[in-house]
Amino acid sequence: xxxxxxxxxxxxxxARSTPTTASRLAARAVQALLDEANLTPxxxxxxxxxxxxxxxxxxxxxxxxxxxxxxxxEAIAIACDRMPPSRxxxxxxxxxxxxxxxxxxxxxxxxxxxxxxLWSLGLLVAGAVISADADDPFAIAATAxxxxxxxxxRAGGIFTHGARVQRLYGMRGARGEAEQxxxxxxxxxxxxxxxxxxxxxxxxCARLNALMAIMAELDDTCLLHxxxxxxxxxxxxxxxxxxxxxxxxxxxxxxxxxxxxxxxLRMNASPGGSADxxxxxxxxxxxxxxxxxxxxxxxxxxxLALWKN
Numbered sequence: 001x002x003x004x005x006x007x008x009x010x011x012x013x014x015a016r017s018t019p020t021t022a023s024r025l026a027a028r029a030v031q032a033l034l035d036e037a038n039l040t041p042x043x044x045x046x047x048x049x050x051x052x053x054x055x056x057x058x059x060x061x062x063x064x065x066x067x068x069x070x071x072x073x074e075a076i077a078i079a080c081d082r083m084p085p086s087r088x089x090x091x092x093x094x095x096x097x098x099x100x101x102x103x104x105x106x107x108x109x110x111x112x113x114x115x116x117x118l119w120s121l122g123l124l125v126a127g128a129v130i131s132a133d134a135d136d137p138f139a140i141a142a143t144a145x146x147x148x149x150x151x152x153x154r155a156g157g158i159f160t161h162g163a164r165v166q167r168l169y170g171m172r173g174a175r176g177e178a179e180q181x182x183x184x185x186x187x188x189x190x191x192x193x194x195x196x197x198x199x200x201x202x203x204x205c206a207r208l209n210a211l212m213a214i215m216a217e218l219d220d221t222c223l224l225h226x227x228x229x230x231x232x233x234x235x236x237x238x239x240x241x242x243x244x245x246x247x248x249x250x251x252x253x254x255x256x257x258x259x260x261x262x263x264x265l266r267m268n269a270s271p272g273g274s275a276d277x278x279x280x281x282x283x284x285x286x287x288x289x290x291x292x293x294x295x296x297x298x299x300x301x302x303x304l305a306l307w308k309n
Contacts, residue, residue: 022077025128029073029121032283033066033114036275039207044264045275053270056111065104065113072100076122080129090150097122116174117276121283123148123178128287137284138186145181171219174273182280189214189281205249211278215239220273227269234263235271
C-alpha cells in the first residue's frame, strides 16, 4: 500500500504537470483532500495519529477515497466548460456527483468518507472553470454559490444525517453554506490561513489555525449529529480558546488544541463539516498561488515535530 507521502506526492505532481484545465483542477481538489487528511493534530478527526472519533476510518482509507474522486472532479470540470450557471448544469453536476459518491462507497466498502467534501469541492471546481477570474477565491466561491442555488429535481428525497440535524436545530448545513457562496471559507478560513503565513507561522500550524477559525464560527452539523448542541458549543468555544491563546504555533494555543481533542473524543464527536471546509480553503489557496509556491503535505512534515514531542 502506498504511504501517505507517496500518495500526496503523486497527486501533487499531477496537479503541476497535467496539460488540461480539467485534469489540473481535479488533481488540486484531490490534493486538498489529502492535505486535509494528513494535517495533524486535528481535534477528534482522522489524521496521522489515527481515526479520531471515527472507529471505522483510517488515514489510508481517507487517501484511497480522495484518489477515487479524481475522475469525478475531472468530469465536473469538463461539464462546466463554457457553461453558465443554470438549472440544467446543476442537475448535470448532481448526476456526476452521485456517480462519484457511488465510486467513493465502492472504494471504502460503504463508509462515508468524503460525501460532504465532494459536494463542496465539486461546486468549487465548477466555479473555478466558469468564473471570469479563476485566481480570485471570492469570484470562484460566488460562482459556485450561484450554481448551488439552482434546484436539482433529480436528487430525490434523500434524507441524510445532515438533513435531519438541519430540521431539528434549524441550521443551514452544507447546502446553505454553498448557496451563500461559502462564507466560512472565503471570509474566515482563507483569511486566517493568509494571516498566519504573513506572521511567519509554520505551514502546518497555519492550516490548523484556519481549521480553528472555521470551527469557532461554523454550525457544524457533523458535531450536532454526533453530540448535539453541547458538542457544538464545546468545539466552538475550544477553538476560540486556541486562537485567543495565540494559535496553534504557541505553547498555550497548542495545549488548548490538545485539550479540545480530548474533550471531543470523550464525546465521540468530530467537526467533520469544518474539515470539509478546510479542504475547500486549501483548494482555493492552491489556485491563487503559483505552482512553484505550492506546498503540499509532504513538504512540511518537519512542522509535525511540535505534536510528536
